[in-house]
Amino acid sequence: MSIDSDTPLYNGLTASVPGLPAAWYFDPAQHAREMATLWRKNWLYVARSEVFPNPGAFRTLTVGDQNYLVVRGRSGSLRGFHNTCRHRGSLLCEAAEGQLGVSGRIVCPYHQWTYDTEDGVLLRTSSFAEPEGFDKSVHGLFQVAVVEWRGCVFLHPDLDTPWDANTAFQRPADNFANFPLETMVVGHTWHAEMSCNWKTFWENFNECLHCPAVHPELTELVPLYGRRIIHPRDVPDWGVHVQSNDPRYRGGLRDGAETWSMDGSAQGHAIQSLTSEERARGQTYASTWPSVFIAGYADHVRIVSLRPLGPERTELVAEWLFQPETLADSTYNIENVVDFGRLVMEQDAKACELNQRGLHAAPLKAGVLMPEEYLVERFHNWIRAGLVL
Numbered sequence: 001m002s003i004d005s006d007t008p009l010y011n012g013l014t015a016s017v018p019g020l021p022a023a024w025y026f027d028p029a030q031h032a033r034e035m036a037t038l039w040r041k042n043w044l045y046v047a048r049s050e051v052f053p054n055p056g057a058f059r060t061l062t063v064g065d066q067n068y069l070v071v072r073g074r075s076g077s078l079r080g081f082h083n084t085c086r087h088r089g090s091l092l093c094e095a096a097e098g099q100l101g102v103s104g105r106i107v108c109p110y111h112q113w114t115y116d117t118e119d120g121v122l123l124r125t126s127s128f129a130e131p132e133g134f135d136k137s138v139h140g141l142f143q144v145a146v147v148e149w150r151g152c153v154f155l156h157p158d159l160d161t162p163w164d165a166n167t168a169f170q171r172p173a174d175n176f177a178n179f180p181l182e183t184m185v186v187g188h189t190w191h192a193e194m195s196c197n198w199k200t201f202w203e204n205f206n207e208c209l210h211c212p213a214v215h216p217e218l219t220e221l222v223p224l225y226g227r228r229i230i231h232p233r234d235v236p237d238w239g240v241h242v243q244s245n246d247p248r249y250r251g252g253l254r255d256g257a258e259t260w261s262m263d264g265s266a267q268g269h270a271i272q273s274l275t276s277e278e279r280a281r282g283q284t285y286a287s288t289w290p291s292v293f294i295a296g297y298a299d300h301v302r303i304v305s306l307r308p309l310g311p312e313r314t315e316l317v318a319e320w321l322f323q324p325e326t327l328a329d330s331t332y333n334i335e336n337v338v339d340f341g342r343l344v345m346e347q348d349a350k351a352c353e354l355n356q357r358g359l360h361a362a363p364l365k366a367g368v369l370m371p372e373e374y375l376v377e378r379f380h381n382w383i384r385a386g387l388v389l
């Protein structure tokens with residue numbers, strides 16, 4: 001499903017729609033169901049390719065009760081496995097990231113079974129002899145699918161799922177065709193934990209009804225957001241203003257601003273491969289539920305990924321990407337964009353946490369969606385459809 005290409009002329013909902021059951025935001029059984037379905041049957045963002053510079057470089061990723069190991073194999077390709085030894089099930093790599101030892105092999109810390117990075121084949125056990133009937137070839141690591149897409153690493157727990165960028169993203173990745181994603185590098189990373197359900201985060205991301213009250217600085221920078229909408233066609237009478245050059249109606253940044261930064265300046269580092277229309281748009285989004293959205297601006301890209309830590313706890317990782325020449329310019333003030341993005345995310349996190357706390361009211365069976373929340377409805381439909389075990 002493509003959000004942009006599927007939208008009719010008027011984007012909004014034409015009838016009120018009930019939200020998901022309130023208990024789905026805190027009930028442990030529902031959470032377990034979502035982890036076993038939505039978080040196991042979709043591509044999940046891992047990291048940027050640059051964190052795997054050499055063969056043997058690895059990262060582990062905990063998603064609910066599953067733990068995955070992604071490692072650059074001997075051949076230079078990334079490989080993914082369940083981070084679990086086939087002997088008696090020990091975790092293989094405890095660290096969140098690192099470099100395999102000189103052997104370049106995966107060695108279980110418990111009894112030292114040793115696996116090849118390329119395909120997870122069991123190379124040797126540590127017993128004095130292998131018993132009759134023991135077949136090494138059926139005791140390789142459980143593999144998962146891994147793909148590098150434009151410098152972004154994704155994994156899918158099902159090894160046989162083919163990667164297709166056209167279907168993996170709800171907000172289409174085509175939007176990023178002119179961003180030099182492959183060569184951009186991470187200039188800053190921010191980790192945060194929010195006391196909210198992971199769905200609360202996505203709902204907040206998918207509407208701007210909250211923007212004027214929650215984001216005073218952002219609504220000044222993106223005047224359209226001050227109208228509580230994210231697209232000019234989010235109101236039924238959008239046609240009245242179709243010729244308007246006022247950013248409150250046409251979208252884009254306030255006059256004089258170039259990017260999402262504290263002062264609106266791109267400091268002379270606008271990405272040259274973007275068209276003037278793309279730069280004027282102010283922000284460009286791609287998202288793939290449930291784990292990540294990518295936001296592009298005139299001079300940088302921000303990748304925000306999330307992982308549930310529990311029914312009411314969610315980890316957020318934001319990575320700011322820049323062109324190498326931007327980071328090499330000692331006069332470029334990276335805080336100008338980092339501080340702004342962080343301000344907006346902290347405001348959103350606070351709103352999500354408030355939302356989460358209120359959801360426990362005993363009489364509340366479900367919320368209700370208003371016209372501007374059409375993307376929240378799509379998210380809810382995606383949730384309901386994906387809950388099949």
Ligand code: FES
Nearest residue numbers: 085087088108111
């Ligand atoms: S559990 Fe890994 S070698 Fe025993």
Ligand SMILES: [Fe+2]
Nearest residue numbers: 204214215348
């Ligand atoms: Fe927000």
